[in-house]
Amino acid sequence: MPKHRKPPKRPLLIYYIGSLLVILLFNMLIMPLIMNGRFAEVDYSTFLRAIEENRVQQVEMSADTQEIRYVAVDNNGRLQSYVTVAMPDPNLLERLSSSENEIRFSRIKPTQPSPIMTFLFSFILPLFIIFGLGRLFSKRFQARWEGAMSFGKSNARIYVEAQTGKTFADVAGQDEAKEALQEIVDFLHDPEKYTRIGATLPKGALLVGPPGTGKTLLAQAVAGEAQVPFFSISGSEFVEMFVGVGAAKVRDLFKQATEKAPCIVFIDEIDTIGKRRGEGGFSGNDEREQTLNQLLTEMDGFDGRKGVVLLAATNRPESLDPALLRPGRFDRRIPVELPDLAGRIAILKVHAAKVNMSEHVDFEVIARSTAGASGADLANIINEAALRAVRMGRDAVEQEDLEESVEVVIAGYQRKNAAISPKEKELIAYHEIGHALVAAKQTNSAPVHKITIIPRTSGALGYTMQVEEDERYLLTKEEAMARIATLTGGRAAEELIFNSSTTGAANDIEKATKLARAMVTRYGMSEEFGMVALETVTNPYLGGDTTLTCSSETAAAVDKAVIEIIRKAHATAVNILKDNMDKLHELARHLLQKETLTGEEFMEILNG
Numbered sequence: 001m002p003k004h005r006k007p008p009k010r011p012l013l014i015y016y017i018g019s020l021l022v023i024l025l026f027n028m029l030i031m032p033l034i035m036n037g038r039f040a041e042v043d044y045s046t047f048l049r050a051i052e053e054n055r056v057q058q059v060e061m062s063a064d065t066q067e068i069r070y071v072a073v074d075n076n077g078r079l080q081s082y083v084t085v086a087m088p089d090p091n092l093l094e095r096l097s098s099s100e101n102e103i104r105f106s107r108i109k110p111t112q113p114s115p116i117m118t119f120l121f122s123f124i125l126p127l128f129i130i131f132g133l134g135r136l137f138s139k140r141f142q143a144r145w146e147g148a149m150s151f152g153k154s155n156a157r158i159y160v161e162a163q164t165g166k167t168f169a170d171v172a173g174q175d176e177a178k179e180a181l182q183e184i185v186d187f188l189h190d191p192e193k194y195t196r197i198g199a200t201l202p203k204g205a206l207l208v209g210p211p212g213t214g215k216t217l218l219a220q221a222v223a224g225e226a227q228v229p230f231f232s233i234s235g236s237e238f239v240e241m242f243v244g245v246g247a248a249k250v251r252d253l254f255k256q257a258t259e260k261a262p263c264i265v266f267i268d269e270i271d272t273i274g275k276r277r278g279e280g281g282f283s284g285n286d287e288r289e290q291t292l293n294q295l296l297t298e299m300d301g302f303d304g305r306k307g308v309v310l311l312a313a314t315n316r317p318e319s320l321d322p323a324l325l326r327p328g329r330f331d332r333r334i335p336v337e338l339p340d341l342a343g344r345i346a347i348l349k350v351h352a353a354k355v356n357m358s359e360h361v362d363f364e365v366i367a368r369s370t371a372g373a374s375g376a377d378l379a380n381i382i383n384e385a386a387l388r389a390v391r392m393g394r395d396a397v398e399q400e401d402l403e404e405s406v407e408v409v410i411a412g413y414q415r416k417n418a419a420i421s422p423k424e425k426e427l428i429a430y431h432e433i434g435h436a437l438v439a440a441k442q443t444n445s446a447p448v449h450k451i452t453i454i455p456r457t458s459g460a461l462g463y464t465m466q467v468e469e470d471e472r473y474l475l476t477k478e479e480a481m482a483r484i485a486t487l488t489g490g491r492a493a494e495e496l497i498f499n500s501s502t503t504g505a506a507n508d509i510e511k512a513t514k515l516a517r518a519m520v521t522r523y524g525m526s527e528e529f530g531m532v533a534l535e536t537v538t539n540p541y542l543g544g545d546t547t548l549t550c551s552s553e554t555a556a557a558v559d560k561a562v563i564e565i566i567r568k569a570h571a572t573a574v575n576i577l578k579d580n581m582d583k584l585h586e587l588a589r590h591l592l593q594k595e596t597l598t599g600e601e602f603m604e605i606l607n608g
Contacts, residue, residue, distance in 0.1 A: 057103065058103065061086065172339075174343070191307060208314060208334065208335055210337070214336060233265075238272070239291070265310045267312045273291045295324070296324065347375050355382060358398045366402050388408075412457035432464050434493025436489075437493075437587065438492070440603070446468045447467065449599045492573040496578065496584075497584075513562065519565060522537075526565070587606065
């Protein structure tokens with residue numbers, strides 16, 4: 001850590017000299033103006049002329065006969081005070097007595113200032129002003145200097161005891177994670193219960209999961225439940241320009257934590273400093289590796305019996321260094337996954353408790369239509385519903401507000417001013433009915449929940465929403481093929497009705513290709529390759545990017561298998577639409593008239 005240096009003294013001399021000059025200028029220029037500002041300066045001839053014109057009312061002459069102050073009537077008939085320099089004039093008193101006005105004449109003795117007041121205002125007051133300005137500037141300069149030189153100080157935000165304001169009651173949909181963290185809270189409350197049997201507190205717990213699932217909220221809830229100080233810092237705050245500064249910050253952080261034990265230290269996005277060493281072409285001396293090495297050393301050095309718990313969160317666990325994940329450092333790896341149906345209902349209720357909701361709101365319907373949504377997404381849905389209720393002039397959130405907010409989060413806001421020609425609108429209607437009809441006529445497909453041809457700000461000109469009746473964790477081969485056939489149903493309807501194809505199926509093609517490729521390379525659902533893994537998922541929590549792990553010949557064969565799966569599903573969709581051509585036309589007409597069909601309306605027309 002760099003040694004603390006005293007700020008240089010040279011700038012203070014400049015401040016003192018500047019302050020002294022300001023005081024001198026004030027005494028020389030400003031004070032005379034203040035003292036003489038009440039009198040207008042005139043020459044001696046003007047004074048004599050005023051006496052001759054009988055306009056002078058009062059005259060005061062200084063005892064040393066250096067200046068004369070008099071009061072006379074000006075040209076506007078108002079009394080005005082004047083001052084002039086006294087001239088040698090032996091007839092002045094005669095002129096004053098011979099004037100027709102009764103001029104009041106007096107001599108003024110020069111006032112001698114008090115020696116004590118002169119000393120105070122001339123010496124003591126300037127010294128106090130200079131000293132005060134010097135202290136002010138020196139403190140500011142010293143603060144800037146210390147801020148520039150305190151590279152190794154940790155800037156973790158410290159929440160004393162329960163100042164996080166969060167408890168486990170604020171966390172919903174993560175029962176398994178709360179259960180795993182409850183033991184840490186219990187240890188911090190009653191450590192003797194564990195030390196009697198010889199158990200030690202886990203040094204670290206790693207919260208792993210997709211963005212928005214509540215990892216940071218869980219860490220704050222642990223501190224709130226345990227009623228202990230909570231240190232919060234982001235991994236990026238350790239990364240500095242100079243080598244060794246991040247390591248110094250780690251040392252300072254653990255020093256502060258040891259002094260305030262028992263406490264919780266939370267490092268958010270720990271993958272910033274905890275990446276696997278030896279990657280990226282950096283030398284062994286770079287700043288990131290120095291910081292990681294220091295973190296590993298500190299985790300080995302501090303005593304877990306003192307009650308210092310290290311919590312960390314990341315959505316890239318595959319990139320962390322193995323030394324960071326071994327037992328004795330991060331003893332526990334707690335998954336914080338996307339919530340299931342029951343979890344989504346609980347999360348919606350937690351966020352809805354802060355909003356004025358209608359009694360007729362059904363959270364289960366909203367939870368079923370938001371499969372795969374994180375806690376942050378569900379909080380956004382509740383907030384969007386509240387905003388829509390305000391726009392509609394209501395005092396409470398209704399079910400339709402929540403359903404519309406789901407569509408806003410998924411597809412964006414409605415484009416009410418979008419100008420779509422009748423021909424394109426008809427084509428979009430047949431496209432969406434093609435999706436819905438193929439989905440409804442397959443036994444392994446999810447039921448249709450809503451069909452709309454209202455354009456959205458995300459770029460979608462329409463969409464078909466399907467909602468599973470039950471929570472699904474597995475996908476069979478038949479269900480995967482049915483899903484691909486549903487995705488190709490829109491293009492199949494375009495080809496059958498208009499003998500053409502449009503760009504509206506671009507998103508469908510992308511989704512169908514991705515699922516078909518996963519069936520071949522990851523799920524082992526192709527006859528050509530069987531149970532062989534041909535690609536790996538490099539980042540499951542951030543988009544799920546994949547990398548092929550096969551030769552170029554095998555990759556070409558994979559492409560052929562993917563094309564065959566999509567071609568087969570497309571043929572299935574075409575056959576379904578050909579067999580139900582009357583229903584396709586009827587449903588398309590209804591959709592063109594109403595622009596939006598619910599799942600119940602769709603099934604009534606289909607079965608009618």
